[in-house]
Amino acid sequence: MSFFRWCRACLGTGFILVQSYVLNNSTTFQIPEPLPLDSGQVLIGAQIAFETYGELAPDKSNAVLICHALTGDQYLASDHPITGKPGWWERMVGPRKPIDTDQLHVICANVIGSCMGSTGPASEAEDGKPYAMRFPVITIRDMVRGLIALLDGLGIEQLHTVVGGSMGGMQALSLAANWPDRAARALVIASTARHSAQNIAFHEVGRQAIMADPAWADGNYYASEASPDNGLAVARMAAHITYLSEEGLTAKFGRRLQDRSFKSFGFDADFQVESYLRYQGSGFTQRFDANSYLYITRAMDYFDLAEEHGGKLGDAFAGSSTRFCLISFDTDWLYPTAESRHIVHALNAAGARVSFVELSAPNGHDSFLLEHEQLDRVVKGFLAGVQL
Amino acid sequence: MTTSTTWGLRPDLAVIAHQVKSGSRVLDIGSGDGDLMEVLETQKRCDARGIEIDPVLVERCVSRGLSVVQGDANTDLADYPDKAFDYAILSQTLQTAIRPDLILDELLRVGSRAFVSFPNFAHWRTRTALLLGGRMPVTRALPVSWYATDNIHHVTVEDFRDLAKSKSAHIERSWFFADERAISPIGANWRAEFAVFELSR
Numbered sequence: 352m353s354f355f356r357w358c359r360a361c362l363g364t365g366f367i368l369v370q371s372y373v374l375n376n377s378t379t380f381q382i383p384e385p386l387p388l389d390s391g392q393v394l395i396g397a398q399i400a401f402e403t404y405g406e407l408a409p410d411k412s413n414a415v416l417i418c419h420a421l422t423g424d425q426y427l428a429s430d431h432p433i434t435g436k437p438g439w440w441e442r443m444v445g446p447r448k449p450i451d452t453d454q455l456h457v458i459c460a461n462v463i464g465s466c467m468g469s470t471g472p473a474s475e476a477e478d479g480k481p482y483a484m485r486f487p488v489i490t491i492r493d494m495v496r497g498l499i500a501l502l503d504g505l506g507i508e509q510l511h512t513v514v515g516g517s518m519g520g521m522q523a524l525s526l527a528a529n530w531p532d533r534a535a536r537a538l539v540i541a542s543t544a545r546h547s548a549q550n551i552a553f554h555e556v557g558r559q560a561i562m563a564d565p566a567w568a569d570g571n572y573y574a575s576e577a578s579p580d581n582g583l584a585v586a587r588m589a590a591h592i593t594y595l596s597e598e599g600l601t602a603k604f605g606r607r608l609q610d611r612s613f614k615s616f617g618f619d620a621d622f623q624v625e626s627y628l629r630y631q632g633s634g635f636t637q638r639f640d641a642n643s644y645l646y647i648t649r650a651m652d653y654f655d656l657a658e659e660h661g662g663k664l665g666d667a668f669a670g671s672s673t674r675f676c677l678i679s680f681d682t683d684w685l686y687p688t689a690e691s692r693h694i695v696h697a698l699n700a701a702g703a704r705v706s707f708v709e710l711s712a713p714n715g716h717d718s719f720l721l722e723h724e725q726l727d728r729v730v731k732g733f734l735a736g737v738q739l
Numbered sequence: 740m741t742t743s744t745t746w747g748l749r750p751d752l753a754v755i756a757h758q759v760k761s762g763s764r765v766l767d768i769g770s771g772d773g774d775l776m777e778v779l780e781t782q783k784r785c786d787a788r789g790i791e792i793d794p795v796l797v798e799r800c801v802s803r804g805l806s807v808v809q810g811d812a813n814t815d816l817a818d819y820p821d822k823a824f825d826y827a828i829l830s831q832t833l834q835t836a837i838r839p840d841l842i843l844d845e846l847l848r849v850g851s852r853a854f855v856s857f858p859n860f861a862h863w864r865t866r867t868a869l870l871l872g873g874r875m876p877v878t879r880a881l882p883v884s885w886y887a888t889d890n891i892h893h894v895t896v897e898d899f900r901d902l903a904k905s906k907s908a909h910i911e912r913s914w915f916f917a918d919e920r921a922i923s924p925i926g927a928n929w930r931a932e933f934a935v936f937e938l939s940r
Contacts, residue, residue, distance in 0.1 A: 676801060695808055696818040704788070707808040708797040725798055732802020 376432045377402055377425055377461070377468050382500045386463070389653075392487040395477070399501045400468025401425050401460035404444060405452030407507075414507045415450060415734070416498065416526075416534075417459045418519035421647055422587075422639055424467040427459035428452070433638045439720065449731040455511060460501055462494040462522070464646040469497070472642035473573060483642060484570035491518070491654045495525045499533065509535055512734055516540040516719040517686065518647070521654050524694070527675070528656055528667040538733055540678045540726075541719045543690035544664055544697070545655040550685065553593050554648040557586030561641045570642050583641040584632030591631050596682035596715030600624060657697075664697035671698075675705040676733040678719070678726065685716040706733065746778045750921065751856040751935045754914045755828055758854070758937060759783055763825035766790070766849060768812045769832035773800035780805070788824075790815060813837045816845035823849050830856040831933075833899075835889040843906055847940045852911070856935040861895035861928045862917070880932040896928040903938060911937040 377400040385393040402425040428438040444450045461469035472486035513534040515523035520542020527537040564582030604624040620626040657664035679691035698705040712718035745753035770789030779785040789807035800807035827850030836842045846853040858880045868876035875885035915931035
């Protein structure tokens with residue numbers, strides 16, 4: 352039974368447990384004040400679910416906030432409660448790992464709008480029913496507002512480092528730009544300061560796939576038998592292609608056929624790559640809410656850090672004393688190196704301290720999640736680097 | 740050199756480290772593994788930034804806590820605002836530039852002062868190797884053969900003085916080295932293996 356079918360079942364029997372299901376695994380923080388949003392609306396009674404790893408130093412100087420990507424969650428270095436799979440960055444975060452939890456207190460929180468315990472479209476609105484499409488449209492900065500509220504709640508005034516890859520990098524940039532005193536360092540991996548037309552276009556394909564699924568029902572599927580799994584799976588399939596490189600796909604699958612010696616002259620998954628994408632798509636629906644996918648992709652599309660700061664990206668970082676490190680990958684065509692360089696340029700113009708390196712990796716955008724010794728060394732070095 | 744401390748730096752870098760005023764803002768172009776930057780930050784309390792083209796060297800700098808951007812001196816100096824730095828340093832890189840004259844302009848735009856160091860192609864060893872051997876010199880100071888060298892614009896002490904003059908750049912000071920030691924400026928165009936110039940405009 353998928354997570355969302357389970358939740359629906361709970362809703363159907365009167366157990367409103369969409370969030371408490373997750374609370375068994377994660378701590379949740381209730382944001383005490385209404386959370387103001389870029390749209391002008393406010394989110395009342397919002398919750399943030401989070402995980403922590405490593406001990407917080409008595410002076411609270413060793414807190415690292417790691418921001419997750421579009422479909423990520425707070426299960427950074429612990430098993431995922433639905434899939435049972437290891438945390439999404441377990442290779443990077445842990446004792447004696449590049450982000451060393453023997454030294455650092457790592458916090459990873461589910462962003463608002465998501466579906467793993469933080470308030471999102473699947474959560475109850477004030478009337479006791481799921482928000483669904485009544486959930487306000489949020490932005491990356493709104494997600495960061497939620498994270499800042501969490502830091503306030505935890506009494507952490509300044510982070511040792513804010514870290515993020517992909518959409519997590521957008522949050523790290525937004526935090527450093529809008530709350531410059533809250534992070535001594537910002538590590539931004541495979542990310543961008545704005546969504547390009549191509550980025551928006553791919554997301555729109557995904558959203559249309561979800562909304563074209565009859566089971567989506569204008570977003571009101573939480574209490575019904577059906578859910579827009581087909582649409583969500585197609586959205587994931589399209590997006591997944593953008594996370595990989597042509598080189599990586601060719602190396603992994605080529606034109607090889609799936610469990611057969613001949614083409615079927617039909618529309619089964621003849622090719623391994625088709626089978627792989629279908630598997631990725633259907634696996635994704637077990638752990639993700641279609642409406643959350645709509646809201647979070649929208650937030651990413653709306654992201655343009657320069658626009659928030661009068662059109663000049665440099666102005667977003669004026670006077671910043673945060674140390675920045677940006678990393679890109681040469682085969683990432685989703686957020687290519689040019690986007691990181693654009694940010695580096697702006698940081699230089701603002702006189703901010705910035706390091707930047709483009710790493711060579713065969714696996715496109717997803718490289719930041721995979722084994723990469725040089726990435727490990729840069730991350731470790733930047734976090735350990737003496738504050739000169 | 741005014742003092743014998745080199746902090747383990749190459750002689751041309753040590754002289755630059757001595758000349759840079761404490762607490763200044765410095766851009767090191769071609770920062771390598773960050774030796775000079777680290778000395779400037781720890782010994783001179785400078786705010787040092789680097790540009791380096793080799794990602795392996797950038798990684799080493801980042802892991803030393805230095806702020807280094809992977810980039811190309813030929814194109815990326817344009818990213819920096821006018822007079823963003825008190826000093827712009829270009830050590831042993833001028834002769835590898837696509838357009839050394841344009842790089843010099845950029846150095847003097849982003850920095851109030853510039854340090855430039857380079858191997859002197861008019862050193863007597865180079866001259867005799869070409870005169871007697873009839874082949875492009877491979878010497879201690881220029882150890883790579885013509886087809887593999889990064890040095891695409893060989894330059895002499897006198898050439899550099901001419902370039903500075905044509906660019907209205909004022910030569911504040913100059914230092915010359917042979918056999919890893921500082922030498923007097925007399926006959927430098929013959930005697931110096933390496934030269935360091937401090938410029939302003």
